[in-house]
Amino acid sequence: MLYFSRWKIIAIVILCLAGILLTIPNFFSREQLSHLPGWIPKRQMTLGLDLQGGSNVLLEVDSQGIVKDRLEVLRDDVRRVLREDRIGYTGLGIQGNTVQVRVSDAAQTDRARGKLEGLIQNLADSLLGGNRVFDITVESPEPGVFRLSLTQAGIDYRIRRAVEQSIEVIRRRVDQLGTTEPLIARQGANRILVQVPGLQDTDRLKNILQQTARLTFHMVEEVGAGALQGTKSADTEVLYSTDDPPVPVLVQRRAMLTGEELVDAQASFDQRTNEAVVSFRFDTSGAQKFALISQQNVGRPFAIVLDKDVISYPTIREPILGGSGQISGNFTIQSANDLALLLRAGALPANLTIVEERTVGPGLGADSIEAGKLATAVGTVAVIAFMTASYGLLGLFANLAMIINVCFTFAILSALGATLSLPGIAGIVLSIGMAVDANVLIYERVREEQKLGRSAISAIDTGFTRAIGTITDSNLTTLIAAAVLFFLGTGPIRGFAVTLAIGNITSFFTAVTVTRLMVALWVRHYRPARVPL
Amino acid sequence: MLRLVPDDTKIPFMGWRRVTFAVSVVLMTISLALWAISGINFGIDFTGGNLIEVRHKGGPADIAAVRSTIGKLDLGEAQVQGFGQPDDVMIRLPQQEGGDAAQQVALAKVKDALGDTYEIRRTEVVGPSVSADLRRDGAIAVAVSLFLVLVYLWFRFEWQFAVGAVLTTVHDVLLTMGVIIAFQLQFDLQSLAAVLTIVGYSLNDTVVIYDRIRENLRKYKKMPLAELIDLSINQTLSRTIATTLTTFLAVLALFVFGGEALRGFNFTMLVGIIIGTYSSIVVSAPLLIFLNLRTGGGESAASDKAAPVASKAKA
Numbered sequence: 001m002l003y004f005s006r007w008k009i010i011a012i013v014i015l016c017l018a019g020i021l022l023t024i025p026n027f028f029s030r031e032q033l034s035h036l037p038g039w040i041p042k043r044q045m046t047l048g049l050d051l052q053g054g055s056n057v058l059l060e061v062d063s064q065g066i067v068k069d070r071l072e073v074l075r076d077d078v079r080r081v082l083r084e085d086r087i088g089y090t091g092l093g094i095q096g097n098t099v100q101v102r103v104s105d106a107a108q109t110d111r112a113r114g115k116l117e118g119l120i121q122n123l124a125d126s127l128l129g130g131n132r133v134f135d136i137t138v139e140s141p142e143p144g145v146f147r148l149s150l151t152q153a154g155i156d157y158r159i160r161r162a163v164e165q166s167i168e169v170i171r172r173r174v175d176q177l178g179t180t181e182p183l184i185a186r187q188g189a190n191r192i193l194v195q196v197p198g199l200q201d202t203d204r205l206k207n208i209l210q211q212t213a214r215l216t217f218h219m220v221e222e223v224g225a226g227a228l229q230g231t232k233s234a235d236t237e238v239l240y241s242t243d244d245p246p247v248p249v250l251v252q253r254r255a256m257l258t259g260e261e262l263v264d265a266q267a268s269f270d271q272r273t274n275e276a277v278v279s280f281r282f283d284t285s286g287a288q289k290f291a292l293i294s295q296q297n298v299g300r301p302f303a304i305v306l307d308k309d310v311i312s313y314p315t316i317r318e319p320i321l322g323g324s325g326q327i328s329g330n331f332t333i334q335s336a337n338d339l340a341l342l343l344r345a346g347a348l349p350a351n352l353t354i355v356e357e358r359t360v361g362p363g364l365g366a367d368s369i370e371a372g373k374l375a376t377a378v379g380t381v382a383v384i385a386f387m388t389a390s391y392g393l394l395g396l397f398a399n400l401a402m403i404i405n406v407c408f409t410f411a412i413l414s415a416l417g418a419t420l421s422l423p424g425i426a427g428i429v430l431s432i433g434m435a436v437d438a439n440v441l442i443y444e445r446v447r448e449e450q451k452l453g454r455s456a457i458s459a460i461d462t463g464f465t466r467a468i469g470t471i472t473d474s475n476l477t478t479l480i481a482a483a484v485l486f487f488l489g490t491g492p493i494r495g496f497a498v499t500l501a502i503g504n505i506t507s508f509f510t511a512v513t514v515t516r517l518m519v520a521l522w523v524r525h526y527r528p529a530r531v532p533l
Numbered sequence: 534m535l536r537l538v539p540d541d542t543k544i545p546f547m548g549w550r551r552v553t554f555a556v557s558v559v560l561m562t563i564s565l566a567l568w569a570i571s572g573i574n575f576g577i578d579f580t581g582g583n584l585i586e587v588r589h590k591g592g593p594a595d596i597a598a599v600r601s602t603i604g605k606l607d608l609g610e611a612q613v614q615g616f617g618q619p620d621d622v623m624i625r626l627p628q629q630e631g632g633d634a635a636q637q638v639a640l641a642k643v644k645d646a647l648g649d650t651y652e653i654r655r656t657e658v659v660g661p662s663v664s665a666d667l668r669r670d671g672a673i674a675v676a677v678s679l680f681l682v683l684v685y686l687w688f689r690f691e692w693q694f695a696v697g698a699v700l701t702t703v704h705d706v707l708l709t710m711g712v713i714i715a716f717q718l719q720f721d722l723q724s725l726a727a728v729l730t731i732v733g734y735s736l737n738d739t740v741v742i743y744d745r746i747r748e749n750l751r752k753y754k755k756m757p758l759a760e761l762i763d764l765s766i767n768q769t770l771s772r773t774i775a776t777t778l779t780t781f782l783a784v785l786a787l788f789v790f791g792g793e794a795l796r797g798f799n800f801t802m803l804v805g806i807i808i809g810t811y812s813s814i815v816v817s818a819p820l821l822i823f824l825n826l827r828t829g830g831g832e833s834a835a836s837d838k839a840a841p842v843a844s845k846a847k848a
Contacts, residue, residue: 050794058663060633202656203644206637355633355660357640364586364654364794371792379786383779389535390775422794423726426787430730430802433783434737437776441741444772451540470744473689474737477682481733484678485726488670493726500730 002461002520012517016404022411043414046181047197048421048495051369053362054197055205056491061166061190062351063159067097067150069350070158074119074136074148075099081115098149109144116146123157133157159190162350167192172345173208191355202359204338212307212351213342215259218251219293220301220313226250239303241310242329249310251303256293261286265343267336270328276336279326280343287323295319304329306339358491372425379429380406387436391443392532397518398439401510405435408506409499423496431503437474438511442467447533456531457523464516475508537778538771546766546815547759550822553815557704564711573714576721577657579671581628581664583640586621586655587647593619594651602646608639617793621654633660671725675706678732686740693824694743698736701817705735705808712804723798731805734780738773738813745769746818758826762818770814777810 004012025033025044033042049056071094078101082089088104089112103112116138123133135154139147163186174182174196183195199205221227227238227250237253240246265280282290293302294316303313304327311329331339383402387395409428413420446463454462482504485497522528546553577584588594599622600613612625624643629635636658644653659667679699686695709731713720745765753761784806788799 060662203641353633353660354637354658356663357637357656357658359653359656361652361654363588363652368792368794371790371794375787375789375791378790379783382782382786386535386775386779386782390537422792423723423798426791426795426798429783429787429791430780433780434734434776436779437737440772440775440779444769444775447540448768466748470741473740473744476685477736477740478733480681480685481678481729481736484674484681485729488674488677489726490667490670490722493722496726496730500733 002457002464002516002523004517004520009517009521012513016407016514019404019408019411022414023407026410026414041414043417045410045413045418045420047365047369048419048424048492049195049197049358049365050360050422050492051365051372051420052197053199053360053365054195055199055202056356056358057194057196057206057209057354058187058356059166059170059192059194059209059352060355061159061162061192062353063155063190065351066158066162067155070150070155071097071099074150077119078116078148081119082112085111085115087112087115097155098147100145100147103144103146106144109140112146113138113140116148119148121154123154156189163190163192165349166352169346169348170194170209173341174205176341176345177205177208192352198362200362202357204334206354206357208338208342210352210354211342212348213259213339213345214307214347215262215343216255216305217257217290218253218255218303218305219297220249220251220303222250223247223301223313239305239308239310241313247310249303249313251305251310255305256302257282257286257289259343259347261289262343265340267331267333267340268326270326273328275328276331276333277326277328278331278336278340278343279324282323284323287321290323290325291319291321294321368422372422376425376429376432379432383432383436387439391439393522394439394443394446394519394531394533397515397522398436398443398511400518401439401515402432402435402507404514405503405507405510406432408510409503412502412506413499418498419495420499421492421495423492424499427496427499428503431500431507434478435503435507435510438467438471438507439515441470441474442511442515443533446531450531450533456528459531460519460523464512464519468512471508471511475504479504536771537774542767542770543763544767544770545763547763547819547822549815550819554819557708557812557816560711561704561707564707564714567711567714571714571717573710573720574717576719576724577625577628577659577664578721579664579668581636581659581661583624583626583636583643584655584657585624585626585640585643585653587624587651588618588654589620589622590650590652594622596622599624599647599651603643606639606642606646608642621793622651628661628664633662636660667722671722674725674729675732678729679703682732682736686743690743690747691826693821693826694747697817697820697824698739698743700820701739701812702732702735704816705731705805705812708808708812709801709805712808713801716800718797718800721797723795724801727798727801727805730802731809734806735809735813738776738809739817741772742766742769742813742818743821746821758822762821766814766818773810773814777806781806 022041024040025042028036075092075094078099079092087108090102090104092101103109119136120138121135123135133153134151135157137149137151139149141147167184167186170192171184174184174194179196179199181197183193185193187193194209196205221236224247227248235253236250238248238250240248261282262280263283265278268277268279269275270277298316298318301313301315303310305311311327384399387398389395391398406428409431442463445467446459449459449462450456479501482497482501486494486501489497594615596613596615603611603613603624608629609627614623615621616623626639626643629639640656640658679702682702683695683699686698706728709728713724718724742765745768746762749761749765781803784799784802787795788803791799
């Protein structure tokens, strides 16, 4: 047990030096690092939001809204295809996850069936290929009645798509805030995690995340009180303006243009009124459509609608041919900037709700770092003092191994690019306390063996051999708890589990290898008659 | 050299086992009773709601004034309390009716009401959909970790050790929860992590003693079980105390110097370390007697299941 080949010694020493080298960058600031020689690694652990300040927002995609929207589109599609073919129907409506309709004329049932089955879409091509996945099924529970149901596979597919698209849109939006290293990731089936380090204005972040920003342009039928009395038709709807008090505006349901046809949006000032406005530019096809519509409707107002709110309803004074325009509507510079940002980034495919939010101010983060450093230093010193007092020279070996162990933990965390959070520091401190356990087990065993009358070398040898089995068992049980914390925990708890698990594994290595090497070299050199324990 | 435990102790732990068992059973009963009567003071991670930590700009905060300001907002039973430094105030709002979005509205109201004289240091908003998930995940985490440990120990030892270790862990978790409830500490994700760590730590301690018992079972085939367990505990006693002390010192440093954010976590850990050490010495080992472990190690005790426990224990 005490014999080490030359190569093994060299390998262990190199490994320890590598661990120390990888830890070094964490003790310097980024500027200092850039002045260090090139051979020193530069990777640092990133500090968690609780240590540097920042916002952590968990958003949930409105799955029910997606289903509801899809059902409404389906109902409109049914109406459209039946009308196109002049098939008479009654009782078109939505029940649960199905759209139901009754064809009036029995002779036309087969034709209607053909038309309705034409609405089925195959989603499989965009999935994994192979199996066909249909978004709806068409059933006929009794002659003349058709039931079009959304399939679970289709709903899941649409939710997944909505999450993916939302992540893209959020990324474009958050990137424009100009903060460093935001993290945007999907979590579970329908949630999106957004972490923005170092951001001060969380309300602004939340505003930017939550707005759907679906911009549409509609022709206006009626403005003011008259809008509420307008003949109710399936083609028009009443929306309200953002004025105070809100003005009802009767608009055509169908949008003549949408935000998807924009190529650019910028906040600017209206020269005449000195108001903040958002100016935008359409793409080629959008510009053509806008020119045509404005030519045909000179003198009529149109509504600029953002997420069902009428921002403004200017009257078309002359045909707008250049494909650009501006939106005015009581903006501040900030809100004009934000709207322009949202328009540039595009609309979210579904509504998002904030289901969890954790924000730490930069002041608190700085305090936590200081507290964490102090606690680590005090804890380390206390453990070192105790070990030296209890085990003397061998205690010093254990302390050295413990420090190397902490270096390994830092090195692995840095190499992984892991995030160090406050609970992570707790994990490290706890593993400092527990790291010496392996050495305590070994030394106590050596003491016992020596008491039984063994020689120094034999006692050390048996002590190490016997203790390793126990160390394996005790470390593995802690590792199991850490693994469970990691796989089932979220955010900060995961950070704790990672540092605890890494500390656990590295302490196993340092105790049975590094300490053993130090003890072996000492024994070889001094050939003690008794182990000083 | 510093010796916390003298060499060759012969403390008759098994002789006390009826007393220590009685103490443990009483403590567990008290914990369960407290649990039933006052219930766990769940933090917002598990109940949903808002937590806002603010610092008064310039001088100590007027907690009464903050309380009345928040009280006027009609946001349910808000808790307003000082903590840490005199200028710090912690505000906790119960979960608001009306789903996830309603929690956000409440947060905005509080921020508006407090105005510019307070610096918002930290906010946490947990909506009802998330808190339900966290509650479920937490319960699963405790159950899964216990189960995995059971499986691992069952492979490494005889079944009595596995059952004994898990029963001890349940004992430790119960007593720790009892302390958390008695002090009405907030039980949040951090406390859950602390409890799970104690599960790991207490097992660690138990396994070391079990390891020695197993070794001695092979070595002293004729020794009565109670005597053998006493010997094993005494042999490992100085290790148990040394490890407990180093871990305790490290966590104590965190508790004293680590700042407010982790105070609950560290307090739970300190309590758990003490309970875990106590139980590994006087609960886990004697449990083996009650579980009918026989000297001779590898032999199965399953065939004697029907035998009365008391007579076996005397054997």
